[in-house]
Amino acid sequence: MAGIVVEPIVCGRPVRSLDRAPLADVRGDLLGEVGMVPRLMAVGAVTRARRAADGRPVGHELLLRAAELFATADLDGETPDEYERRVALAAGLPRVTVRHAVADIVRSLTHLPRTTRAELPESRLGDGYQTAWVPAGRLFAAVMASNHPAPNDSWLHALALGYSVLVRPGTREPFTARRLTLALLAAGLAEHRISFLPGERAVGEYLLEAADRGIVYGGSDAVRRWADSATVTTRGPGRSRALLDRPLTDDVLDHLTVSAAYDGGTRCNNISLVLTTGEPRQVAAALGARFDALASPEVTASDATLPVVDAGRAEALSRQLAGLTHGATVHTAAGADPLVRLPDGAYRPLPTVLSTDDPRHPAVGVELPFPFVVVAPWRRADGTAPLGGALVLNLLTDDADLRADAVADPSIRKVTCGLTLPWDSTPGIPHEGNLSLFLLQSKGVVSTGTRDHALA
Amino acid sequence: MDTMTTALAPGRVETFDERLRRLLRWHFDPETGSAFWLRQRRLLDFDPLRDIDGAADLVRFPDLTEQLRHVPVGDLIPRGLTGTGFRVYESGGTSGAPKRIIDRDYRRRLLSWAMQRLRAHHIADPAHWLHLGPSGPHVFAYDCARYAALGNGMFHTVDFDPRWVKKLVAAGESDMVKRYVRHLLDQAAEVLRSQPIKVLSTTPPLIEAICADPELHAAVERTVETIIWAGTSFSPESLRQVEEVFFPDTTLVGIYGNTLMGVAPQRPRRPGDRHLCVFEPYQEAVWIDVVDDRGAVVDYGQRGRVRLSLVSEEMFLPHVIERDTAVRVEPVGDATLDGLAEIGTVAEVGDVRVIEGVY
Numbered sequence: 001m002a003g004i005v006v007e008p009i010v011c012g013r014p015v016r017s018l019d020r021a022p023l024a025d026v027r028g029d030l031l032g033e034v035g036m037v038p039r040l041m042a043v044g045a046v047t048r049a050r051r052a053a054d055g056r057p058v059g060h061e062l063l064l065r066a067a068e069l070f071a072t073a074d075l076d077g078e079t080p081d082e083y084e085r086r087v088a089l090a091a092g093l094p095r096v097t098v099r100h101a102v103a104d105i106v107r108s109l110t111h112l113p114r115t116t117r118a119e120l121p122e123s124r125l126g127d128g129y130q131t132a133w134v135p136a137g138r139l140f141a142a143v144m145a146s147n148h149p150a151p152n153d154s155w156l157h158a159l160a161l162g163y164s165v166l167v168r169p170g171t172r173e174p175f176t177a178r179r180l181t182l183a184l185l186a187a188g189l190a191e192h193r194i195s196f197l198p199g200e201r202a203v204g205e206y207l208l209e210a211a212d213r214g215i216v217y218g219g220s221d222a223v224r225r226w227a228d229s230a231t232v233t234t235r236g237p238g239r240s241r242a243l244l245d246r247p248l249t250d251d252v253l254d255h256l257t258v259s260a261a262y263d264g265g266t267r268c269n270n271i272s273l274v275l276t277t278g279e280p281r282q283v284a285a286a287l288g289a290r291f292d293a294l295a296s297p298e299v300t301a302s303d304a305t306l307p308v309v310d311a312g313r314a315e316a317l318s319r320q321l322a323g324l325t326h327g328a329t330v331h332t333a334a335g336a337d338p339l340v341r342l343p344d345g346a347y348r349p350l351p352t353v354l355s356t357d358d359p360r361h362p363a364v365g366v367e368l369p370f371p372f373v374v375v376a377p378w379r380r381a382d383g384t385a386p387l388g389g390a391l392v393l394n395l396l397t398d399d400a401d402l403r404a405d406a407v408a409d410p411s412i413r414k415v416t417c418g419l420t421l422p423w424d425s426t427p428g429i430p431h432e433g434n435l436s437l438f439l440l441q442s443k444g445v446v447s448t449g450t451r452d453h454a455l456a
Numbered sequence: 457m458d459t460m461t462t463a464l465a466p467g468r469v470e471t472f473d474e475r476l477r478r479l480l481r482w483h484f485d486p487e488t489g490s491a492f493w494l495r496q497r498r499l500l501d502f503d504p505l506r507d508i509d510g511a512a513d514l515v516r517f518p519d520l521t522e523q524l525r526h527v528p529v530g531d532l533i534p535r536g537l538t539g540t541g542f543r544v545y546e547s548g549g550t551s552g553a554p555k556r557i558i559d560r561d562y563r564r565r566l567l568s569w570a571m572q573r574l575r576a577h578h579i580a581d582p583a584h585w586l587h588l589g590p591s592g593p594h595v596f597a598y599d600c601a602r603y604a605a606l607g608n609g610m611f612h613t614v615d616f617d618p619r620w621v622k623k624l625v626a627a628g629e630s631d632m633v634k635r636y637v638r639h640l641l642d643q644a645a646e647v648l649r650s651q652p653i654k655v656l657s658t659t660p661p662l663i664e665a666i667c668a669d670p671e672l673h674a675a676v677e678r679t680v681e682t683i684i685w686a687g688t689s690f691s692p693e694s695l696r697q698v699e700e701v702f703f704p705d706t707t708l709v710g711i712y713g714n715t716l717m718g719v720a721p722q723r724p725r726r727p728g729d730r731h732l733c734v735f736e737p738y739q740e741a742v743w744i745d746v747v748d749d750r751g752a753v754v755d756y757g758q759r760g761r762v763r764l765s766l767v768s769e770e771m772f773l774p775h776v777i778e779r780d781t782a783v784r785v786e787p788v789g790d791a792t793l794d795g796l797a798e799i800g801t802v803a804e805v806g807d808v809r810v811i812e813g814v815y
Contacts, residue, residue, distance in 0.1 A: 018692035018732075040697035043668045205630070210668070225630055 004032030006174050009181055010045045012191025025089040026310045027345035037199035039206055045195045046210045052192035053138035053164040060113055065187035067109040071102050075182040083179055091146045091173040094304040097263040101149035108153035111427040112160050118428025119436035128448035135162040136441040137212020143204035145217040146170030147369055148266050152177055154215050161439050166195045168204040208232050213439055233438055237367045238268035238391035240422050244276040245397035255419045257290040261371035264307040269392045269422040272367040275378035284355030284375040288331030291351035298344050307370055314339045314347035324363040328354040359386055384409050392422040473510035476767050480504050483772045488536025511743045514765045517774035524555035532558045546593035547715040549619050562768040566718045566738050567602040573721040577709045580681040582608040583654035588644045588662055590618045595715050600657040614643035637665050641672055648675050656680045659687035667702045686711040689799040695732050712799055716773055717742055717764050731797035734785050739793045741768045746784035756786045
């Protein structure tokens with residue numbers, strides 16, 4: 001296979017960078033080479049994008065065409081199948097996860113007008129009175145991670161509403177943002193509206209500083225600086241969790257297993273913590289038995305379901321797991337290696353369930369990029385504090401007061417009730433806040449003419 | 457003072473090895489050597505006068521630069537050098553306490569040579585200079601003041617404490633760093649507003665900051681004819697961006713260097729060069745090798761770590777292992793030392809990322 005070459009795209013035009021970085025796959029083989037964007041190239045992209053930015057919304061027909069091309073077309077010689085294979089090899093994602101993500105992105109683009117309408121308050125306020133929702137700026141920066149392709153829909157949303165977009169793709173997986181960029185351009189997007197800028201972390205920081213609005217995905221370190229920013233919204237670890245306050249039936253176990261292991265546990269809304277009013281050890285043992293049954297061929301196989309990591313990440317995970325399991329019980333098959341070396345050279349993290357009697361055990365609240373769940377005790381007297389700090393809280397309880405308390409808790413971003421999967425949604429349901437309101441500002445437009453209005 | 461005289465046939469230039477042997481006699485003679493080296497001699501497991509024959513033997517010395525962090529600087533002055541006028545310079549202080557060196561005449565000679573090298577690029581000359589770079593104990597400002605003086609120009613400076621910036625960066629105070637950079641740019645803009653500056657000496661990060669500020673960029677483009685950059689490095693694409701996109705009508709010259717070694721200006725480009733910028737060291741007093749992990753010199757075109765020795769009457773610093781890496785480039789013209797290109801920093805050892813979240 002010829003090495004893949006990923007070059008920057010500055011204001012719609014591919015450019016060749018003299019700065020080259022190798023792109024390794026999860027097996028340790030060279031997958032290709034990335035033309036890296038140094039800060040100065042990003043400065044040039046920002047300057048040009050800002051000069052040309054017009055704030056015009058992108059027509060929905062164009063977005064639908066782009067979605068179609070993204071899902072089905074050969075783009076710069078990359079077939080959909082080859083795209084899937086590249087993401088699988090570069091990010092270690094099961095191919096089925098990549099397919100889900102493509103479907104997610106297509107769906108998100110298809111529903112975008114509905115989503116935006118649902119996210120904004122009523123704007124016609126009577127004869128001659130209207131609230132206009134307009135982009136709060138002209139440039140949007142997206143700093144992506146490599147865990148999952150689907151989050152790229154956030155910058156598509158910004159683009160649709162009128163922003164010109166600068167994307168810094170994930171370091172390990174630049175393919176999704178690149179393919180979307182190519183699809184948009186092929187669908188007729190004005191060149192100046194989009195730049196694809198693979199580069200080091202500092203380039204992402206610069207883009208977030210320079211743009212009017214931005215989004216950053218990553219671990220706590222990557223997002224901390226922007227936690228209190230009014231112009232940058234962060235997508236850090238989701239730490240999604242379930243509260244189990246009902247008998248442990250097969251239905252419940254199926255539900256928890258899917259919540260944790262769907263897409264190989266790589267989504268920010270996969271649960272990583274089960275708080276139980278029952279016996280943690282018992283719950284963990286039952287869940288662990290389900291996890292033991294999870295199996296997957298190598299990551300490039302079309303029926304793969306579990307993610308893999310490269311040797312470097314495997315070593316880091318190994319060390320972290322050794323620290324986390326101290327003082328906790330591990331509920332995996334006896335003697336199982338937490339990181340399995342596969343014949344192709346990649347490592348598969350073993351789906352893992354831990355239990356602890358200590359609700360403050362350091363493993364509580366830890367999220368890892370594979371099926372990984374900690375089971376810990378919770379009592380009504382503990383209140384909602386242990387339930388908070390979560391992207392999604394799944395309530396498996398009949399306690400109506402607790403549900404009301406959870407809905408009222410500002411550190412919980414979404415509440416799902418009963419056997420509802422964490423990602424279940426319809427246009428308008430906030431994922432992590434309301435993106436339309438973040439991107440737009442309201443403006444009064446009054447055209448009542450000379451009509452006389454008393455202040456009374 | 458016999459050791460300071462050269463008994464060479466008229467017209468013949470002393471080789472590096474000959475100079476090395478002569479200066480070893482000087483540095484290790486109780487009459488002329490520094491307290492620092494006379495103390496070291498007792499600790500060496502070889503005799504520097506008998507066992508060191510040429511540049512290749514310099515690796516027998518241990519790298520003693522760590523001691524420059526605390527040795528009283530008076531101990532570094534060779535006893536044979538009488539009189540006053542020594543200056544003290546300090547290294548950046550990135551990795552612990554700064555290293556100190558003393559200097560009186562060596563650097564003036566070095567800088568006269570370097571100015572000739574800069575003139576080969578047709579820098580603005582005579583010209584007034586603005587130095588938008590570190591001040592205080594850092595040698596960069598002194599060097600540029602000297603170039604300006606050699607070019608009959610005035611020398612304007614700003615207040616710039618890079619150690620404070622490093623502390624802010626280490627503490628994650630990005631907003632404060634931005635404000636400090638703004639403070640530096642404002643000082644530069646103030647000078648540019650009223651003074652006919654033709655040469656700007658500065659660092660790559662500050663050039664990037666200038667480029668990100670359209671107004672200041674326009675002001676620099678309008679007045680400055682030559683930009684001298686040093687202190688950190690540009691990636692190849694960054695340098696191309698500066699030269700072709702941001703300052704297409706300005707002469708840009710890079711200088712590689714550090715407090716201990718001195719300076720190695722960029723040489724003029726030649727047809728067939730594979731690098732945009734190749735630095736040439738001062739072959740009179742400096743020996744540089746680009747080496748692999750085992751200390752063997754790498755092939756031309758390969759990257760390795762910079763290992764250097766400084767041999768002058770004032771300072772003897774053998775076998776210094778720099779944190780920098782560089783691509784080794786074949787000497788051209790009358791150069792005898794290798795050129796250096798694409799300077800980088802050795803990746804931090806033990807740099808282990810913690811995986812967190814699904815990222």
